[in-house]
Amino acid sequence: MLDAAGDRAILTVIGTGYLGTTHAVCMAELGFRVLGVDIDAEKIARLSAGQLWMYEPDLEQRLRRNVANGRLEFTTSYDAAAELGDVHFLCVGTPQQAGGHAADLSAVDGAIEALAPRLRRSCLVVGKSTVPVGTADRLARRVAALAPVGEDAELAWNPEFLREGFAVEDTLCPDRLVAGVRSERAEKTLREIYAPLIADGVPFLVTDYQTAELVKIAANSFLATKISFINAMSEVCEAANADVELLAAALALDGRIGAAYLGPGIGFGGSCLPKDIRAFLARAEELGVGRAVTFLREVDAINTRQRARLVAVARTVLGGSLRGRAVGVLGAAFKPNSDDVRDSPALAVAAAIHAQGGRVTVYDPIALDNARAAHPELGYRDTVDDAARGADALLLLTEWPQFGALDPEPLGEVVARRNVIDGRNALDPERWRAAGWRYSALGRTCTDAR
Numbered sequence: 001m002l003d004a005a006g007d008r009a010i011l012t013v014i015g016t017g018y019l020g021t022t023h024a025v026c027m028a029e030l031g032f033r034v035l036g037v038d039i040d041a042e043k044i045a046r047l048s049a050g051q052l053w054m055y056e057p058d059l060e061q062r063l064r065r066n067v068a069n070g071r072l073e074f075t076t077s078y079d080a081a082a083e084l085g086d087v088h089f090l091c092v093g094t095p096q097q098a099g100g101h102a103a104d105l106s107a108v109d110g111a112i113e114a115l116a117p118r119l120r121r122s123c124l125v126v127g128k129s130t131v132p133v134g135t136a137d138r139l140a141r142r143v144a145a146l147a148p149v150g151e152d153a154e155l156a157w158n159p160e161f162l163r164e165g166f167a168v169e170d171t172l173c174p175d176r177l178v179a180g181v182r183s184e185r186a187e188k189t190l191r192e193i194y195a196p197l198i199a200d201g202v203p204f205l206v207t208d209y210q211t212a213e214l215v216k217i218a219a220n221s222f223l224a225t226k227i228s229f230i231n232a233m234s235e236v237c238e239a240a241n242a243d244v245e246l247l248a249a250a251l252a253l254d255g256r257i258g259a260a261y262l263g264p265g266i267g268f269g270g271s272c273l274p275k276d277i278r279a280f281l282a283r284a285e286e287l288g289v290g291r292a293v294t295f296l297r298e299v300d301a302i303n304t305r306q307r308a309r310l311v312a313v314a315r316t317v318l319g320g321s322l323r324g325r326a327v328g329v330l331g332a333a334f335k336p337n338s339d340d341v342r343d344s345p346a347l348a349v350a351a352a353i354h355a356q357g358g359r360v361t362v363y364d365p366i367a368l369d370n371a372r373a374a375h376p377e378l379g380y381r382d383t384v385d386d387a388a389r390g391a392d393a394l395l396l397l398t399e400w401p402q403f404g405a406l407d408p409e410p411l412g413e414v415v416a417r418r419n420v421i422d423g424r425n426a427l428d429p430e431r432w433r434a435a436g437w438r439y440s441a442l443g444r445t446c447t448d449a450r
């Protein structure tokens with residue numbers, strides 16, 4: 001698709017959250033002129049000034065560069081977006097509904113209702129948000145009903161698979177591109193936009209809308225299942241006096257299984273896996289095939305149980321009660337290399353310990369501000385030593401690489417008691433034990449707590 005001047009397509013990215021900000025910057029990196037659109041004026045002001053509002057490795061300097069060279073702009077104006085854009089990427093949030101398991105599609109619907117009536121020129125609207133199967137078909141009908149330009153405004157669905165912490169790499173070198181389309185024109189446009197990636201060998205799969213929507217939700221369901229599988233094994237290992245770390249290492253060597261997403265610990269969190277498997281359950285029920293994905297209920301339950309099990313380990317280590325005990329927590333983000341604390345297992349464990357009377361002090365290299373906003377009841381410190389100072393137990397809850405490299409000897413001088421609870425199986429138990437620490441983790445025979 002060409003813009004009015006016969007040059008490359010002009011892109012808009014609607015919703016400049018974790019996904020949209022990354023996508024806008026990376027599309028500008030590919031040489032496109034890009035307009036980012038959001039209803040959050042503060043976010044737009046920061047991005048316009050070249051300031052990243054979240055933490056994502058490798059992104060800020062690319063943002064600054066593309067804002068400075070004029071390829072990347074931001075606005076709150078749907079009029080400007082509709083007037084300028086040849087291709088509109090839809091990247092708004094689809095969180096879990098308050099009080100339910102289904103996806104809240106109000107932002108997606110709101111964006112389409114705002115954009116479509118303004119579409120007076122030929123364009124392609126490309127959904128990237130994660131949505132329940134059937135959403136694209138419904139939105140295509142809304143675009144057709146609302147767009148003044150009629151059939152020249154089309155819809156495609158191009159789900160996004162990026163991982164926070166690797167968002168730039170995953171956008172510019174994804175494992176695959178999936179294009180749910182209804183016309184050759186839509187396919188051609190997406191092929192043109194992603195041409196450099198396709199030339200680099202990235203597979204480009206063309207599907208219908210429904211399959212594209214399902215690829216995303218199925219991928220996240222599979223990953224969540226893999227994590228809960230190894231966590232279920234950790235529970236069995238404890239009962240059988242086996243070691244889940246050795247078990248996982250042996251499983252990972254099987255080429256049919258692989259090591260990815262096979263790390264035992266306090267489980268998955270963040271803004272995607274938990275809400276995506278719940279939304280899938282809800283949508284499958286609506287489609288009358290709930291029983292086909294009932295196992296996801298168990299996947300979710302195992303995941304939640306890991307958090308409770310870790311709190312129980314802390315209670316045991318501290319003599320049966322957390323009341324009045326000082327607990328140092330390392331990690332607040334839902335995963336390393338991110339400041340995202342949405343549904344963070346680390347914060348859920350920290351908050352549960354606080355609720356049981358523990359005096360919790362949290363350190364995270366990047367996510368302290370977001371954690372403080374989400375859980376103001378917890379204590380926060382700016383260094384590992386300060387979080388650990390005077391602690392009766394030290395908990396590792398997010399596997400930042402620097403935590404794995406901590407020296408247990410000097411840290412032992414700072415705490416009140418040398419109890420370490422490794423919620424991510426990220427520490428070397430022998431090293432910590434040799435420095436006089438009592439080491440505990442889920443699913444390991446070497447757990448001293450039992």
Ligand code: NAD
Nearest residue numbers: 015016017018019038039092093094107110111129130160
């Ligand atoms: P987010 O909450 O960080 O961002 C959503 C953005 O949309 C916010 O900036 C919000 O202000 C904006 N918004 C809401 N309503 C709007 C409207 N009507 N018009 C314009 N902007 C509007 O969400 P996210 O993490 O970026 O996720 C976005 C989508 O991408 C979700 O469907 C998510 O499941 C999916 N996804 C996310 C990731 C990830 O790692 N975060 C990865 C793959 C897919």
